[in-house]
Amino acid sequence: MEKQTIEPRTYGDECDGCTGPERIEVMRFQRAIRAITGKWKIEIVCSLVAGPMRFGELRRALPGITQHMLTEQLRDLARNGIVIRTAYPEVPPRVEYALSQAGIDLMPTFGALHDWALRYQNRLAD
Amino acid sequence: MEKQTIEPRTYGDECDGCTGPERIEVMRFQRAIRAITGKWKIEIVCSLVAGPMRFGELRRALPGITQHMLTEQLRDLARNGIVIRTAYPEVPPRVEYALSQAGIDLMPTFGALHDWALRYQNRLAD
DNA sequence: CTCGATAGTCTGCTTTTCCATATTACCTCT
DNA sequence: AGAGGTAATATGGAAAAGCAGACTATCGAG
Structure with a gap:
């Protein structure tokens, strides 16, 4: 049989092979x-x-999260600039996590999505 | 060593064990x-x-999606009431997919999140 | 009768995500 | 000296998501 998959479009930053401006979005x-x-x-x-x-x-x-998960998720959030990690060189070690401006600005969109979820919750599965 | 994990909170519909109203949210x-x-x-x-x-x-x-993935993702979107699947009992078979009202109402929140992504794209990893 | 188009399903595989347990290094308190 | 608290790492495995490729049923065109 013939190969069924089509060559995936490349989504490079230079938008090579893009069909339109909405693609990179x-x-x-x-x-x-x-x-x-x-x-x-x-x-x-x-x-x-x-x-x-x-x-x-x-x-x-x-409750229910493991240390491993917490460090991993926090590391990821920090990597994406959503939270800011501050380690104080004390002993015992103290590490504080705070929302960045990006994290704070995320909240309104959370609100919008939450309103949507509230409106259509009866249709949402699981 | 002692068990480090704490019993996870139950998030039942009756909110049993919830600490506050924001939990279920x-x-x-x-x-x-x-x-x-x-x-x-x-x-x-x-x-x-x-x-x-x-x-x-x-x-x-x-381009790049497999039939399998497409059917699976469409099925999931339909299950969540975001798209509507309409199969016409013709031959060859014809199946149409359309956004539901929930799907249409999702777009503004997409817009909000997209604006956020646009503003902070330089900090986003990968 | 074979070919192609349509909208799938089924099988096996790889990758990613999630999870639990164990261990580390440092210092303070007793 | 030993226990305890803090923030991590390391390891190993289970579950979920993603992917390619093969297969199905039906009908019309040639």
């Missing part, structure tokens, strides 16, 4: 989505809205 | 996020904004 969008998906990211960000928190404080605020 | 939010995450969901929805499309039409509009 989708890619940017996907990056934003990926920055906030992850089993605990939303909860972490929502916890940090109230103010900066220490690692152990967050751990206690999110 | 996170869960609803997560459902909304999950409804739109998936490698092709955004692109599919964006394609359908212009109007209803047939299966093969979508396949051609999304």
